[in-house]
Amino acid sequence: MQTKQRPFFKDRILTAGPTPVPEFVTSAMSSSLCYHRSPTFSAIMQDCRSLLPKIFGSKQEALIFSGSGTLAMEGAIANFLNSGDKVIAVNGGKFGARWAEQARCYGCDVQEIIVERGKAVDLEQIEALMKEHPEAKALLLHSSETSTGVRHDIKGASKLAHALDDCLMMVDGITSVGVFEIPMDKWGVDVMVGGSQKAMMLPPGLAFGCASERAWQRSEKCKNVRYYMDWRKEKKASAKNTGAFTSAVTLVGGLRAVLRHYDEVGFENVFRRNWKMCAATRASAEAMGFELLVKNISEASAACTALKVNSSHEKILKNNYSLTLSGGQDELKGKIVRVAHMGFIDGWDLLSSLLGLARCAQMAGDKIDLQKGVEVFWKVIDDPSDATPEDLKNA
Ligand SMILES: *Cc1c(COP(=O)(O)O)cnc(C)c1O
Numbered sequence: 194m195q196t197k198q199r200p201f202f203k204d205r206i207l208t209a210g211p212t213p214v215p216e217f218v219t220s221a222m223s224s225s226l227c228y229h230r231s232p233t234f235s236a237i238m239q240d241c242r243s244l245l246p247k248i249f250g251s252k253q254e255a256l257i258f259s260g261s262g263t264l265a266m267e268g269a270i271a272n273f274l275n276s277g278d279k280v281i282a283v284n285g286g287k288f289g290a291r292w293a294e295q296a297r298c299y300g301c302d303v304q305e306i307i308v309e310r311g312k313a314v315d316l317e318q319i320e321a322l323m324k325e326h327p328e329a330k331a332l333l334l335h336s337s338e339t340s341t342g343v344r345h346d347i348k349g350a351s352k353l354a355h356a357l358d359d360c361l362m363m364v365d366g367i368t369s370v371g372v373f374e375i376p377m378d379k380w381g382v383d384v385m386v387g388g389s390q391k392a393m394m395l396p397p398g399l400a401f402g403c404a405s406e407r408a409w410q411r412s413e414k415c416k417n418v419r420y421y422m423d424w425r426k427e428k429k430a431s432a433k434n435t436g437a438f439t440s441a442v443t444l445v446g447g448l449r450a451v452l453r454h455y456d457e458v459g460f461e462n463v464f465r466r467n468w469k470m471c472a473a474t475r476a477s478a479e480a481m482g483f484e485l486l487v488k489n490i491s492e493a494s495a496a497c498t499a500l501k502v503n504s505s506h507e508k509i510l511k512n513n514y515s516l517t518l519s520g521g522q523d524e525l526k527g528k529i530v531r532v533a534h535m536g537f538i539d540g541w542d543l544l545s546s547l548l549g550l551a552r553c554a555q556m557a558g559d560k561i562d563l564q565k566g567v568e569v570f571w572k573v574i575d576d577p578s579d580a581t582p583e584d585l586k587n588a
Pocket of ligand 1 (some may be wrong): 197210262263264365366390391
């Protein structure tokens with residue numbers, strides 16, 4: 194749709210969620226409108242059940258919930274923790290803060306590690322807190338903190354959790370499930386949640402959850418009141434290729450299309466592509482003269498990259514050029530803009546985001562080297578070698 198003020202620009206939404214939805218997904222959604230207890234829907238569920246665990250890197254059932262990602266985060270707390278349980282939570286941004294808050298709501302004794310925005314958590318800090326609280330029942334950590342674009346070391350943190358007697362490794366993977374590899378079984382992740390509207394290039398409305406054998410055993414001892422959010426009900430239903438309640442049939446139909454697409458392309462290739470886009474964004478932004486919030490790619494998420502800014506460029510982009518990008522949240526408001534590079538977002542989209550931000554920076558009087566930025570962008574994109582950070586290469 195063209196806006197009245199600036200007919201030169203189409204509305205573009207290139208935020209860190211919801212992300213653009215491709216046409217093959219919307220058409221799969223409209224053609225999957227069916228009765229939720231029909232063979233048609235069972236066939237859709239069966240396909241999702243066989244493909245979704247692949248993205249989680251788990252042999253366990255990956256559950257599909259109707260609701261936004263926060264529902265699955267809350268479900269993870271409600272199903273695997275008890276009131277009074279000691280929990281270690283890493284708060285390195287808006288979403289880490291939210292999970293800690295949810296755990297407190299359920300009566301958990303939350304030991305929070307506040308991490309400077311833009312930095313990954315120091316594993317030694319987790320280890321020290323675990324020494325103090327060896328009875329901790331869970332470590333809550335984000336594989337990708339979308340509010341800053343930081344990637345925390347899940348593999349290393351998981352080792353620490355497993356060194357305790359009975360501590361579940363719980364991961365918010367809402368912007369990593371489908372973006373980069375977090376092999377649950379291999380790394381010993383006990384619970385991981387995902388969502389539909391970020392990497393999975395679906396509209397908002399679905400959340401995912403996957404749990405290890407030892408987490409499922411814990412769930413039997415869990416005393417929280419839960420009905421709609423009882424993951425055990427959903428697991429039983431899923432085993433019969435259906436949902437416990439009325440499934441969001443059209444979204445699940447879209448999910449099948451996305452999973453089939455990713456499977457066809459190859460999950461590793463999807464992840465590799467996202468890292469390349471991340472590397473190109475980082476290099477290009479730096480060459481233009483922007484400062485990155487996350488200094489090193491070894492701590493960066495392949496979901497989005499935060500550029501430091503002096504004012505709310507995202508407001509100018511939206512008002513003047515019909516381009517919607519994610520600004521900073523809470524204490525980062527007006528200080529960063531996030532360039533998303535996951536899901537259906539492609540190289541031309543990235544250039545739009547980068548050139549738009551460069552335009553705003555120039556208007557604000559910053560010195561921007563546009564030519565160098567674009568040259569570096571193409572150099573990284575056209576370079577045939579991988580851009581995956583070292584620790585993920587060895588996953
Ligand atoms: C978006 C997001 C959430 C919240 O998901 P909703 O779908 O908005 O409920 C939680 N965690 C992370 C890491 C996210 O990116």
